[in-house]
Amino acid sequence: MLKIIWDADKCCHAGICVDSLPEVFRVEDGRFKIDPNGAEPERIRDVVARCPSGALVVEDDS
């Protein structure tokens, strides 16, 4: 399973992750939530690669 790490200090809130893959990245009650099981790993890696701030990092612990 993928482990997704988000660095709040780096995030510039461009919204690419939540717009591109809301099944995985979403804001609930003002908090950023990540569901690593919400989409195929390839799709998650693609969105993480497009994060402009480098706030998202994927670790594969399988």
Ligand code: SF4
């Ligand atoms: S794509 Fe990156 S910078 Fe943009 S909101 Fe998501 S984590 Fe933050």
